[in-house]
Amino acid sequence: MxxxxxxxxxYIQEPVQEQLDQVVERLRGLASQHHAPSQSELLESxxxxxxxxxxxxxxxxxxxxxxxxPENIVTMATSVELLHIASLIHxxxxxxxxxxxxxxxxxxxxxxxxxxxxxxxxFATSATYVCDTGNVRVIRRFSETIMDLAxxxxxxxxxxxxxxxxxxxxxxxxxxxxxxxFCTSTESGAVLSGAPxxxxxxxxxxxxxxxxxxxIMDDILDFQxxxxxxxxxxxxxLLQGTLTLPVLLFAERHPDELVLRRLKEGxxxxxxxxxxxxxxxNSAAISDALAVADEYRSRAFEMLGGLEDHRxxxxxxxxxxxxxxxxx
Amino acid sequence: MxxxxxxxxxYIQEPVQEQLDQVVERLRGLASQHHAPSQSELLESxxxxxxxxxxxxxxxxxxxxxxxxPENIVTMATSVELLHIASLIHxxxxxxxxxxxxxxxxxxxxxxxxxxxxxxxxFATSATYVCDTGNVRVIRRFSETIMDLAxxxxxxxxxxxxxxxxxxxxxxxxxxxxxxxFCTSTESGAVLSGAPxxxxxxxxxxxxxxxxxxxIMDDILDFQxxxxxxxxxxxxxLLQGTLTLPVLLFAERHPDELVLRRLKEGxxxxxxxxxxxxxxxNSAAISDALAVADEYRSRAFEMLGGLEDHRxxxxxxxxxxxxxxxxx
Numbered sequence: 311m312x313x314x315x316x317x318x319x320x321y322i323q324e325p326v327q328e329q330l331d332q333v334v335e336r337l338r339g340l341a342s343q344h345h346a347p348s349q350s351e352l353l354e355s356x357x358x359x360x361x362x363x364x365x366x367x368x369x370x371x372x373x374x375x376x377x378x379x380p381e382n383i384v385t386m387a388t389s390v391e392l393l394h395i396a397s398l399i400h401x402x403x404x405x406x407x408x409x410x411x412x413x414x415x416x417x418x419x420x421x422x423x424x425x426x427x428x429x430x431x432x433f434a435t436s437a438t439y440v441c442d443t444g445n446v447r448v449i450r451r452f453s454e455t456i457m458d459l460a461x462x463x464x465x466x467x468x469x470x471x472x473x474x475x476x477x478x479x480x481x482x483x484x485x486x487x488x489x490x491x492f493c494t495s496t497e498s499g500a501v502l503s504g505a506p507x508x509x510x511x512x513x514x515x516x517x518x519x520x521x522x523x524x525x526i527m528d529d530i531l532d533f534q535x536x537x538x539x540x541x542x543x544x545x546x547x548l549l550q551g552t553l554t555l556p557v558l559l560f561a562e563r564h565p566d567e568l569v570l571r572r573l574k575e576g577x578x579x580x581x582x583x584x585x586x587x588x589x590x591x592n593s594a595a596i597s598d599a600l601a602v603a604d605e606y607r608s609r610a611f612e613m614l615g616g617l618e619d620h621r622x623x624x625x626x627x628x629x630x631x632x633x634x635x636x637x638x
Numbered sequence: 639m640x641x642x643x644x645x646x647x648x649y650i651q652e653p654v655q656e657q658l659d660q661v662v663e664r665l666r667g668l669a670s671q672h673h674a675p676s677q678s679e680l681l682e683s684x685x686x687x688x689x690x691x692x693x694x695x696x697x698x699x700x701x702x703x704x705x706x707x708p709e710n711i712v713t714m715a716t717s718v719e720l721l722h723i724a725s726l727i728h729x730x731x732x733x734x735x736x737x738x739x740x741x742x743x744x745x746x747x748x749x750x751x752x753x754x755x756x757x758x759x760x761f762a763t764s765a766t767y768v769c770d771t772g773n774v775r776v777i778r779r780f781s782e783t784i785m786d787l788a789x790x791x792x793x794x795x796x797x798x799x800x801x802x803x804x805x806x807x808x809x810x811x812x813x814x815x816x817x818x819x820f821c822t823s824t825e826s827g828a829v830l831s832g833a834p835x836x837x838x839x840x841x842x843x844x845x846x847x848x849x850x851x852x853x854i855m856d857d858i859l860d861f862q863x864x865x866x867x868x869x870x871x872x873x874x875x876l877l878q879g880t881l882t883l884p885v886l887l888f889a890e891r892h893p894d895e896l897v898l899r900r901l902k903e904g905x906x907x908x909x910x911x912x913x914x915x916x917x918x919x920n921s922a923a924i925s926d927a928l929a930v931a932d933e934y935r936s937r938a939f940e941m942l943g944g945l946e947d948h949r950x951x952x953x954x955x956x957x958x959x960x961x962x963x964x965x966x
Binding site for chain 1: 731732754755758761765772774778781787788795
């Protein structure tokens with residue numbers, strides 16, 4: 311185990327650092343292809359924030375267990391990061407966020423119209439890159455992932471302030487909005503490396519478990535720390551009406567809590583929502599949610615059990631730890 | 639030649655009517671798959687307006703010259719229509735249009751957030767359908783088309799009120815925003831029918847010519863008729879700062895026109911724009927633009943020259959006439 315965030319990320323990326331640099335180079339190349347200065351500035355701005363490149367690292371690491379065409383894998387990893395960037399552009403647009411990765415978002419700098427169209431362009435570019443792999447299974451999985459992302463965000467929108475939703479609804483939504491792309495990142499790497507089917511399935515499932523843990527941690531972190539650390543109000547999700555795992559677990563344990571009863575009856579009063587945030591952040595729902603994330607962490611480790619004892623496996627283990635221990 | 643619009647469309651669709659009905663059925667099936675009522679209502683609303691289904695008809699007609707797997711072609715035609723629907727959802731969102739095909743747009747009924755996400759979902763669904771064809775050439779061309787569409791809309795946005803743009807800029811933008819999908823519609827049909835490469839190229843080029851003519855006619859129609867007929871102000875494109883072919887041709891002929899000089903110097907005065915609209919609609923620029931559309935029409939006919947004398951060829955000829963003679 312490694313201590314600081316930077317050193318942990320460095321340790322994770324180490325066995326695939328060279329390929330990861332190629333991914334960044336390709337992203338840069340893509341931005342500079344455009345003659346219109348505005349467009350290349352757009353892509354630059356969208357692509358080169360301080361992202362940790364976890365998803366392309368997952369693709370590259372998952373491809374490391376069998377000898378494979380390195381060119382193809384770098385292409386795939388680039389697509390995965392492009393898809394992630396495209397989804398961030400649209401998320402920031404629909405959520406009207408002004409900052410991302412320490413920079414002004416596309417929508418705040420150029421407006422919603424440009425952000426929608428640029429997101430479309432980057433989605434399509436990512437899909438075109440995947441076509442270069444020539445592998446129809448991977449290409450198809452990729453399009454399905456874009457469907458999943460949109461489905462996840464739509465269902466989050468339509469379940470706002472819906473206190474009838476279940477943990478299963480939350481899990482499906484979390485799969486769609488986050489874990490699906492993690493799955494695709496690892497599965498595509500494994501498939502393109504020519505790994506046997508059981509290895510592909512194990513790495514796909516590993517991606518699923520890590521992706522679920524990642525999102526649950528995100529949802530927990532929303533209740534922790536201070537407004538200053540988070541860069542947004544504590545409990546922002548709930549204040550916006552998004553019911554995440556800590557909320558659902560709290561509601562299960564406290565069915566008769568007065569504030570919750572008002573909210574369940576359709577209330578959206580800000581003072582009530584703020585009270586609920588306070589109660590949840592000081593309740594056992596947080597440790598309950600952490601325990602759920604920890605189950606996903608354990609299952610992720612299990613999935614690595616059958617893999618060869620390779621440096622890339624150490625990175626995947628460290629990535630799992632990092633995801634469930636991160637503080638931001 | 640056939641006289642009324644409905645009878646013309648009927649004549650065009652006749653040889654592929656059965657398959658076109660299957661396309662509509664699949665679109666309907668897609669909408670009903672969704673458990674969330676809101677989502678299926680969304681798709682219903684987006685998919686079943688009074689569109690003329692020109693693009694899927696092009697795919698089906700282009701596939702009619704060689705014996706082929708009808709299932710595959712219907713899948714392809716469905717993707718093409720889905721892609722068109724997705725692009726309309728996003729266009730209406732970014733342009734803040736309230737009506738489309740006689741219905742309220744997704745963005746006006748459910749808001750921009752839902753419209754952006756639903757558009758993403760429909761784009762991805764269309765791409766997933768194409769994967770069912772298993773043909774990587776067609777799959778790739780499809781993703782490139784989505785890139786083209788976004789590029790076209792972005793460059794239209796960035797060239798607003800830009801009087802330095804050339805006819806070449808206009809042509810490239812018109813290819814990206816309109817003709818690219820027409821090309822893909824015909825090329826994919828031909829490729830999947832197993833037609834020889836020269837036939838694929840001829841049908842692709844036919845799609846290009848018809849698509850260019852279609853958009854130029856759109857740009858001309860914007861200057862014709864009355865506000866009542868158009869459902870928007872006459873010359874709406876120019877009023878919004880979009881310089882189309884009639885505008886560029888007028889500017890070429892009248893470099894010293896006072897109103898234009900003010901606009902070229904960066905003016906965006908509404909009264910000046912309205913004066914320019916009046917001048918253009920009463921000028922030879924309209925017949926000049928019609929002559930350009932007619933050149934595309936002729937080249938489209940030429941491209942059909944090498945095809946077998948088949949009923950589908952009559953439909954493609956009629957479609958070409960329809961596109962260049964339509965009044966709405």
